[in-house]
Amino acid sequence: xxxxxxxxxxxxxxxxxxxxxxxxxxxxxxxxxxxxxxxxxxxxxxxxxxxxxxxxxxxxxxxxxxxxxxxxxxxxxxxxxxxxxxxxxxxxxxxxxxxxxxxxxxxxxxxxxxxxxxxxxxxxxxxxxxxxxxxxxxxxxxxxxxxxxxxxxxxxxxxxxxxxxxxxxxxxxxxxxxxxxxxxxxxxxxxxxxxxxxxxxxxxxxxxxxxxxxxxxxxxxxx
Numbered sequence: 092x093x094x095x096x097x098x099x100x101x102x103x104x105x106x107x108x109x110x111x112x113x114x115x116x117x118x119x120x121x122x123x124x125x126x127x128x129x130x131x132x133x134x135x136x137x138x139x140x141x142x143x144x145x146x147x148x149x150x151x152x153x154x155x156x157x158x159x160x161x162x163x164x165x166x167x168x169x170x171x172x173x174x175x176x177x178x179x180x181x182x183x184x185x186x187x188x189x190x191x192x193x194x195x196x197x198x199x200x201x202x203x204x205x206x207x208x209x210x211x212x213x214x215x216x217x218x219x220x221x222x223x224x225x226x227x228x229x230x231x232x233x234x235x236x237x238x239x240x241x242x243x244x245x246x247x248x249x250x251x252x253x254x255x256x257x258x259x260x261x262x263x264x265x266x267x268x269x270x271x272x273x274x275x276x277x278x279x280x281x282x283x284x285x286x287x288x289x290x291x292x293x294x295x296x297x298x299x300x301x302x303x304x305x306x307x308x309x310x311x312x313x314x
Contacts, residue, residue: 092115092116092117093115093116093117093216093217094116094117094119094213094214094215094216094217095112095116095117095118095119095215095216095217095218095219095256096118096119096120096121096122096206096209096210096213096215096217096218096219096253097109097112097118097120097121097122097147097218097219097220098121098122098124098202098203098206098218098219098220098221099121099122099123099138099141099142099149100123100124100134100138100221101123101133101134101135101136101137101138101140101141101281101282102134102137102221102281102282102283102297103221103264103267103268103271103281103283103301103304104221104222104223104226104259104264104267105138105220105221106137106141106221106271106276106280106281107221107258107259107267107270107271107274107276108219108220108221108257108258108259109121109141109145109147109219110145110271110274110275110276111258111259111270111274112217112219112256112258113145116216116217116219118145118147118219119148119213119215120147120148120149120150120209120213120215121138121141121142121147121148121149121150122150122151122152122202122205122206122209123135123138123139123149123150123151123152124151124152124153124154124202124205125151125152125153125154126153126154126155126157126158126166126195126198127154127155127157127158127166128158128165128166128195129165129166129168129172129285129286129287130165130282130284130285130286130287131287132287133282133284133287133288134282135151136282137280137281137282140279140280141280144280152205154201157195157196157198157201160196161194161195161196163192163193163194163195164192164193164285165193165195165285166195170192172192172193172285172286172295172296173188173189173192173193173295173296174294174295174296174299175189175296175299176299177299177302177303180296180299180300180303183228183229186228186229187229189296190229190230193285193296198232199220199232199233199237200232200241203218203220203241203255204248206218207245207248207249207253208249210249210251210253211249211250211251211253214251215253216253216254217253217254217255217256218253218254218255218256219256219257219258220238220255220256220257221257221259222234222237222238222257222259222260223257223259223260223262223263223264223267224260224261224262224263225262225263225264225300226300227260234260235260238255238256238257238260241255242254242255263304264300264301264303264304264307265303265304265305265307265308266308267304268301268304268305268307268308268310269308269310272308272310278313279313283297283298283300283301284297284298285297285298290314291314293314298314302314
């Protein structure tokens with residue numbers, strides 16, 4: 092059985108990736124990153140819930156300097172997160188603009204490099220992520236090409252050559268909702284929102300994608 096480390100944000104995709112991986116591999120450690128993002132406290136809370144239910148070791152990695160070098164709406168309190176309507180989520184012009192508003196410099200590259208160091212140090216075979224096809228259409232660091240590039244890089248930067256895998260890489264959000272339902276995931280243990288408040292805001296782009304996914308999957312929107 093493969094031994095893995097997982098990047099667990101507490102969102103839908105990484106939570107499903109965790110549950111799916113547990114059926115095929117042994118997850119030794121889950122990493123959640125706090126880089127000053129607005130949703131950080133909620134993401135850490137839901138990631139911890141998943142780790143408790145799956146009996147996973149959980150570590151929060153704090154990167155306060157990352158917020159200092161970017162002006163993304165995900166961390167800057169003076170900037171509003173994008174709130175596109177559901178009917179514009181596949182409009183490339185709109186999503187390119189909104190992606191730029193929430194872009195964090197080299198975030199996934201940084202996360203994978205940290206995970207690779209843990210993987211090599213702990214003797215683990217895999218780095219598991221929740222990348223998916225829908226977000227990959229807008230974010231190049233959510234794609235199969237990015238995974239392949241990371242594998243090539245770790246071929247030189249590590250001696251153990253851990254492989255990056257993503258059980259959700261070919262799936263749209265609606266497919267992931269269906270998988271979550273089949274895996275017995277309860278909606279209170281995920282946080283798909285860009286903000287930190289009592290409940291998902293239901294307005295930000297991440298919430299909009301989740302809302303559409305729930306509708307397409309025939310699942311009541313829990314917000």
